[in-house]
Amino acid sequence: MMDVEISELLTMIPDIDSLMPMLRSFGGKGEFHIAAETYLDSLYNIKKSTLRGAASISGNNLVLMDGQTFSEIAKKLRFNKKTQNKVDSLAAEFTIFRNEIDIYPFLIVMDKYKAVIAGRHNFDMTFDYNVSVVDCPLPIKLGLDIKGNVDNLSYKLGNAVMQIISRPTSSMRLRANNWN
Numbered sequence: 001m002m003d004v005e006i007s008e009l010l011t012m013i014p015d016i017d018s019l020m021p022m023l024r025s026f027g028g029k030g031e032f033h034i035a036a037e038t039y040l041d042s043l044y045n046i047k048k049s050t051l052r053g054a055a056s057i058s059g060n061n062l063v064l065m066d067g068q069t070f071s072e073i074a075k076k077l078r079f080n081k082k083t084q085n086k087v088d089s090l091a092a093e094f095t096i097f098r099n100e101i102d103i104y105p106f107l108i109v110m111d112k113y114k115a116v117i118a119g120r121h122n123f124d125m126t127f128d129y130n131v132s133v134v135d136c137p138l139p140i141k142l143g144l145d146i147k148g149n150v151d152n153l154s155y156k157l158g159n160a161v162m163q164i165i166s167r168p169t170s171s172m173r174l175r176a177n178n179w180n
Contacts, residue, residue, distance in 0.1 A: 001032045006059075015046055018123060019101055020057070020094070021150075026087070030059030036096065048123050051096050058091035086110070092117075099123045105162055112137055116162035125150050132160035 036053025088109040119129030141160035
């Protein structure tokens with residue numbers, strides 16, 4: 001789907017919200033690709049234990065919807081006072097296998113910061129992510145490990161696992177170009 005409003009995507013395919021819970025925090029238009037296979041129960045609901053798939057989402061000039069969380073992050077990272085809750089660019093790819101979603105390293109750009117995010121979460125909403133700040137005003141590389149569930153997340157400062165994101169252009173686009 002090209003040029004789709006993220007809120008409309010979540011309305012059209014409600015199960016996307018459980019696959020990528022961070023999507024409900026974003027507003028704006030983006031590009032979304034998904035390929036999946038699964039078994040259905042007698043009511044045609046997805047049997048998540050049989051789900052297998054791959055997806056990607058990308059967008060520019062997205063808006064972070066949660067003002068309170070953004071304010072806290074902006075204060076801790078000392079964003080410019082004029083900084084709005086806009087994300088310059090986002091391009092993420094993930095795979096789904098049974099009850100696990102693997103998020104491949106992706107770059108997120110906001111204000112004067114660039115961070116690479118990667119990790120895994122499960123359908124029971126337990127998380128294991130690493131956020132590596134790769135470009136910031138400070139001359140150090142900073143990492144943040146996020147683990148736990150939605151109600152009880154633990155944050156631990158550490159080293160940046162990803163020093164720089166070095167991956168070819170999106171594999172989905174490479175496959176699409178080979179088909180033409």
